[in-house]
Amino acid sequence: MDGIGPEFLGRLLDEHGDALTLYARGWCDAPEDVVQEALLQLMRQPRIPQRVVPWLYRVVRNGAISAARAAGRRRKHESLAAFGEDVWFVHPSGDRLDALAATRALRELPEVQRETIVARLWGGLAFEDIAELTGTSSSTAHRRYEAGLAALRERLGAECPRK
Amino acid sequence: MSEEMKRVRKSEVGSRNELEGARNDESSAFRIPHSEIEQALCSLAPRAAQLDRDRLMFLAGQAAVPQASQECELAADQSHQVDAVSSLGARWGWPVAFSAMTALAASLLLVLLNRPEPQVIERVVRVPVEVRRSVAEAADAPEQADRFVVDAARTERAEYQPPSGDSYLRLRNRALALGIDSWMDAVRSPGFASEERPASYRELRDSLLQ
Numbered sequence: 001m002d003g004i005g006p007e008f009l010g011r012l013l014d015e016h017g018d019a020l021t022l023y024a025r026g027w028c029d030a031p032e033d034v035v036q037e038a039l040l041q042l043m044r045q046p047r048i049p050q051r052v053v054p055w056l057y058r059v060v061r062n063g064a065i066s067a068a069r070a071a072g073r074r075r076k077h078e079s080l081a082a083f084g085e086d087v088w089f090v091h092p093s094g095d096r097l098d099a100l101a102a103t104r105a106l107r108e109l110p111e112v113q114r115e116t117i118v119a120r121l122w123g124g125l126a127f128e129d130i131a132e133l134t135g136t137s138s139s140t141a142h143r144r145y146e147a148g149l150a151a152l153r154e155r156l157g158a159e160c161p162r163k
Numbered sequence: 164m165s166e167e168m169k170r171v172r173k174s175e176v177g178s179r180n181e182l183e184g185a186r187n188d189e190s191s192a193f194r195i196p197h198s199e200i201e202q203a204l205c206s207l208a209p210r211a212a213q214l215d216r217d218r219l220m221f222l223a224g225q226a227a228v229p230q231a232s233q234e235c236e237l238a239a240d241q242s243h244q245v246d247a248v249s250s251l252g253a254r255w256g257w258p259v260a261f262s263a264m265t266a267l268a269a270s271l272l273l274v275l276l277n278r279p280e281p282q283v284i285e286r287v288v289r290v291p292v293e294v295r296r297s298v299a300e301a302a303d304a305p306e307q308a309d310r311f312v313v314d315a316a317r318t319e320r321a322e323y324q325p326p327s328g329d330s331y332l333r334l335r336n337r338a339l340a341l342g343i344d345s346w347m348d349a350v351r352s353p354g355f356a357s358e359e360r361p362a363s364y365r366e367l368r369d370s371l372l373q
Contacts, residue, residue: 041226
């Protein structure tokens with residue numbers, strides 16, 4: 001059987017669900033719905049994709065962009081604050097980078113840089129995968145990643161702990 | 164299922180190796196300034212997705228069912244395809260034959276209704292009349308020959324007239340007087356028909372009154 005089993009789905013959800021949700025947060029208000037729909041779309045596939053995780057990121061990206069477009073008009077009439085001051089991260093110890101500050105800094109990044117950093121740091125994708133995901137070259141993806149990190153370092157410099 | 168898990172593990176291991184390899188391979192010029200911020204960001208865990216696991220599994224099962232049912236339907240369609248082809252002739256044979264025969268009958272009816280009427284061709288047929296005079300006499304007097312032909316035609320016409328009422332009365336009287344045998348002799352006599360002439364109404368009345 002080439003289909004997806006429940007164990008495989010549970011494992012994907014445990015190991016990549018949060019990162020996928022974080023990735024979808026960059027575009028839409030309801031990232032959980034997008035991730036759930038991506039997982040269901042994976043279940044509908046007659047065969048497992050060759051590379052499941054990049055495939056999931058691609059589906060989540062497309063779904064999140066579509067959801068953002070669908071909610072675009074509604075969002076115009078809402079305040080930006082209502083769009084979300086929710087925190088994207090949690091830190092158990094709380095002694096390192098402030099989760100809220102990181103969320104704000106990440107949200108202020110350009111979309112392409114934010115997408116690249118999330119896919120790279122929390123999604124664990126290679127630059128080739130990110131390049132394929134965003135429709136650019138690997139060098140462009142790498143350049144965006146470095147630029148995004150530089151911007152985050154500049155914005156989070158005070159919060160960033162010194163070793 | 165074990166193959167799936169192997170593939171997942173392989174994918175995950177590959178992803179981790181790619182990440183670590185990319186980090187190691189990157190030049191120190193890029194790595195050193197951002198290592199701290201990378202580590203700091205990596206220490207942050209994404210907020211847990213508020214996904215209802217049970218509902219997701221239920222929906223995933225629903226999503227997987229149509230796929231299996233489609234495969235079953237496909238197999239069933241393939242198995243029934245032969246039967247469908249064989250029954251196709253029986254199902255469409257009679258209707259096709261009926262339609263063809265109906266069309267043929269309708270076309271023949273149209274041809275029959277639109278058939279042109281037969282043409283009436285009038286021809287003058289000249290029938291030669293038997294000439295009783297000799298050819299030599301006719302050659303001597305051509306004017307008289309034509310007249311003789313007309314007279315002969317009139318004579319023939321008179322000979323074919325039916326027996327008149329007078330002859331009937333004569334036959335009856337003769338049969339009553341002499342018997343039925345005398346009637347047969349009278350009919351067989353050669354001058355019986357030729358001697359008769361048409362009986363007028365007056366003659367018939369007088370014969371009846373006698």
